[in-house]
Amino acid sequence: MTTAQPTDTAHQYWNAEWQQADAGSPWAKAEPWVTDHAGTLPPGSRILDLGAGIGRHALAFAAMGHQVTALDAAEASVAAVKASAVAQGAALDIRLAAMTDLPFDSASFDHVLAWNVIYHGDESVVRRTLAEVHRVLRPGGTFMATMLSNRRLAVERAKAPGHEISRHTWVFEGPGDKVHPHHFCNAADLVALLHGFEPFTLYDRPHDKPGSWHWHFLAERLA
Numbered sequence: 458m459t460t461a462q463p464t465d466t467a468h469q470y471w472n473a474e475w476q477q478a479d480a481g482s483p484w485a486k487a488e489p490w491v492t493d494h495a496g497t498l499p500p501g502s503r504i505l506d507l508g509a510g511i512g513r514h515a516l517a518f519a520a521m522g523h524q525v526t527a528l529d530a531a532e533a534s535v536a537a538v539k540a541s542a543v544a545q546g547a548a549l550d551i552r553l554a555a556m557t558d559l560p561f562d563s564a565s566f567d568h569v570l571a572w573n574v575i576y577h578g579d580e581s582v583v584r585r586t587l588a589e590v591h592r593v594l595r596p597g598g599t600f601m602a603t604m605l606s607n608r609r610l611a612v613e614r615a616k617a618p619g620h621e622i623s624r625h626t627w628v629f630e631g632p633g634d635k636v637h638p639h640h641f642c643n644a645a646d647l648v649a650l651l652h653g654f655e656p657f658t659l660y661d662r663p664h665d666k667p668g669s670w671h672w673h674f675l676a677e678r679l680a
């Protein structure tokens with residue numbers, strides 16, 4: 458009998474990465490679209506930063522006067538966010554947990570952010586995470602996230618040998634976090650995955666590096 462290997466393992470890579478990150482890291486500077494949207498929410502909104510990294514967005518949300526929870530599966534992330542929160546005198550709820558099993562009651566949040574997080578795993582991981590986001594977000598709450606697009610898959614395949622371990626889920630030879638499974642999608646796949654949400658913004662653009670295509674979306678949780 459063969460036992461399926463877990464595919465939500467990328468936090469192991471990020472745990473090592475976050476042990477070396479400092480204030481000069483590109484991961485320390487908040488994304489304008491993320492903070493612009495948070496600025497439209499009423500002060501005191503309950504926000505979950507899912508897969509918070511070293512806390513660039515969670516800390517910015519707290520500075521805006523929101524009630525913030527930062528969650529990540531990497532211990533070094535939790536340690537870094539705690540240290541920054543203490544240094545900045547920010548009151549954050551900081552949790553070590555997996556995105557597929559969120560330790561919160563239903564409808565606990567007004568907004569969920571998952572920036573470069575949800576695609577770390579196969580389709581079942583992605584679906585389970587989206588179901589958890591749907592559960593913990595109140596009806597009418599907003600959800601902003603990124604996903605990896607098929608344009609990015611073509612770039613990765615040109616860079617390094619890789620193989621599709623299950624539908625739309627790839628691993629690549631290192632270095633980098635793509636030695637861990639990553640899920641890629643086209644627009645139709647993504648809209649189908651967002652069952653229970655109404656996306657009102659959706660676009661594909663590269664991040665800092667050429668070819669680093671990501672879907673960006675902002676959606677509302679349907680009742």
Ligand SMILES: C[S@@+](CC[C@H](N)C(=O)[O-])C[C@H]1O[C@@H](n2cnc3c(N)ncnc32)[C@H](O)[C@@H]1O
Pocket residue numbers: 465466467468469471472484507508509510511512513514528529530531534554555556557571572573574577
């Ligand atoms: C690319 S980093 C992005 C960090 C942060 N969202 C940001 O934009 O600065 C991905 C983050 O997702 C976390 N992560 C990966 N898999 C996860 C999982 N299964 N559950 C929770 N967090 C996970 C990693 O530990 C890492 O901190």
